[in-house]
Amino acid sequence: MHITLRQLEVFAEVLKSGSTTQASVVLSLSQSAVSAALADIEGQLGVQLFDRVGKRLVINEHGRLLYPKALALLEQAGEIEHLFNHDNGSLRIGASSTIGNYMLPAMIADYRLDFPHTPLELNVGNTNDVINAVSDFRVDLGLIEGPCQLPELITQPWLDDELVVFVAPENPLAGRVVSLESLAREPWILRERGSGTREVLDHLLLPQLPDFNLVMELGNSEAIKHAVRHGIGISCLSRRVISEQLSSGSLVEIRLPVAPMVRKLYLIHHRQKHISGALSRFLTYCREAQ
Structure with a gap:
């Protein structure tokens, strides 16, 4: 029939x-x-x-x-x-933790003011999680903290992001310019491998710290901030992640004897992904954030 x-x-x-x-x-x-x-x-x-x-x-x-x-x-x-x-299709976004937790909420709020009827799903993970989700078509767009080498994905540079090393205000290193040797002796609390932040540190800073003292790996930036605040060790995260704590003085930046650690944030989508009107509009919001 x-x-x-x-x-x-x-x-x-x-x-x-x-x-x-x-x-x-x-x-x-x-x-x-x-x-x-x-x-x-x-x-x-x-x-x-x-x-x-x-x-x-x-x-x-x-x-x-x-x-x-x-x-x-x-x-x-x-x-x-x-x-x-009317191109009111849903929009699925994957973002690494720094972007998803600290940058996207304001952008999504603005987007929904203009397009309140577009269903929007946000999945937050580390950079590798997001790359895999885009590759498998589980999300329409990925926003990540490091470059992506998969040939099936299109990678576009997006924003610059600075990483800073920080300590609790009671730490003797707080606010000082410190040597690389002093940094290596400190107990370090880092993001897990696979995160964009850890990848940048593994390439730019940690090779200059021979035998550095890693005491803890955490998969959450908030957990790292609390651990540092309670004197467990020192860490390095995006300035965007700790801006409020730096302003209030609950965390203090360490001045490094090296060039500022600036990384590029990226937008990624699959080469075979159809760019719908909803996705195109969101990409416009992303570009305007620059």
């Missing part, structure tokens, strides 16, 4: 109009096309939907049974057309 929405539309309009002639005018079809569509659906169902009384068509018990179901299907099809005609 291959009943089409067009056949259901013809049936419903013939019922409302009372004749194939009037239905053909409303549907912009020839009368013969209307009659053929009606005959086809009756043939597939194996019943007559109308009783033929002279030149009139009078709905019978079979037609009355079909009519509400046909209307329901036509209404659902109309909703689908409306959904995509």
